[in-house]
Amino acid sequence: MAGMTLPALPEESFRRVLCVVAHPDDMEYGTSAAVARWTARGIEVGYLLLTRGEAGMPNPPEETARLRVAEQQAACAVVGVEHLTVLEHPDGVLVYGLDLRRDICREIRRFKPDVVYGTGFEVETPWGFDQADHRAAGLATLDAIRDAGNRWVFPEQIDDEGLEPHSARWYLTPGMTDATHGVDVTGEPLRRGVASLEAHAAYLAALPDHPAPADFIPQFAAMSGQAMGVEHAVLFRAHDLQAPPERSAEAAQD
Numbered sequence: 001m002a003g004m005t006l007p008a009l010p011e012e013s014f015r016r017v018l019c020v021v022a023h024p025d026d027m028e029y030g031t032s033a034a035v036a037r038w039t040a041r042g043i044e045v046g047y048l049l050l051t052r053g054e055a056g057m058p059n060p061p062e063e064t065a066r067l068r069v070a071e072q073q074a075a076c077a078v079v080g081v082e083h084l085t086v087l088e089h090p091d092g093v094l095v096y097g098l099d100l101r102r103d104i105c106r107e108i109r110r111f112k113p114d115v116v117y118g119t120g121f122e123v124e125t126p127w128g129f130d131q132a133d134h135r136a137a138g139l140a141t142l143d144a145i146r147d148a149g150n151r152w153v154f155p156e157q158i159d160d161e162g163l164e165p166h167s168a169r170w171y172l173t174p175g176m177t178d179a180t181h182g183v184d185v186t187g188e189p190l191r192r193g194v195a196s197l198e199a200h201a202a203y204l205a206a207l208p209d210h211p212a213p214a215d216f217i218p219q220f221a222a223m224s225g226q227a228m229g230v231e232h233a234v235l236f237r238a239h240d241l242q243a244p245p246e247r248s249a250e251a252a253q254d
Contacts, residue, residue: 018113022133024053024072033185033193034234039080046083055092075199094133104144109163115170175235182228
């Protein structure tokens with residue numbers, strides 16, 4: 001990609017985006033700045049949290065869960081997210097499997113997004129080994145996107161719950177090392193993104209030596225902005241799930 005400028009996501013075609021993450025605050029480490037831009041443009045964004053984050057603080061788990069969900073609601077309000085669903089899978093020991101896929105599939109069929117954002121599922125990331133919940137969430141989200149479009153996978157959601165199969169068009173993951181697209185968040189979206197992480201005040205206060213959101217979020221966004229040729233950006237790896245396979249397209253040209 002050296003010397004090339006990353007294109008913008010085709011967000012003019014986005015109507016509804018579902019973001020699936022493991023914990024309260026997972027959306028707020030940069031991605032929420034892109035969400036702020038999308039909601040300002042009239043795109044509906046929903047968050048699905050798989051846990052309540054109860055293992056993330058020294059307080060008793062039930063108290064932590066209430067606190068972190070409340071802080072997540074405040075963070076959502078800052079960036080215009082009105083649809084927040086919080087599940088109660090156990091924090092810290094999230095298990096990849098059918099239960100997780102079923103719950104994510106249900107939310108995809110319910111919310112009917114044309115775009116699903118999920119976390120990466122690599123063991124190693126540029127900042128070290130990823131946390132186990134993030135990996136489980138990322139892989140289950142990828143599989144649930146396909147599950148949601150298949151009438152015969154989790155058919156009870158269709159037969160008993162009145163949901164319909166749904167196929168999203170776009171699958172987005174964080175563009176850490178292999179980004180394909182970016183979102184320009186210069187100005188107000190970045191400001192809202194920083195404020196959304198600041199909304200997790202009690203959680204951040206419980207973390208030793210955590211830098212202030214206003215100190216590091218703009219710094220990362222500026223580094224990402226260089227890849228797009230703008231001041232501040234959020235980068236993604238985007239997969240068009242309805243694009244024809246490249247190999248068959250090439251064969252058709254022969």
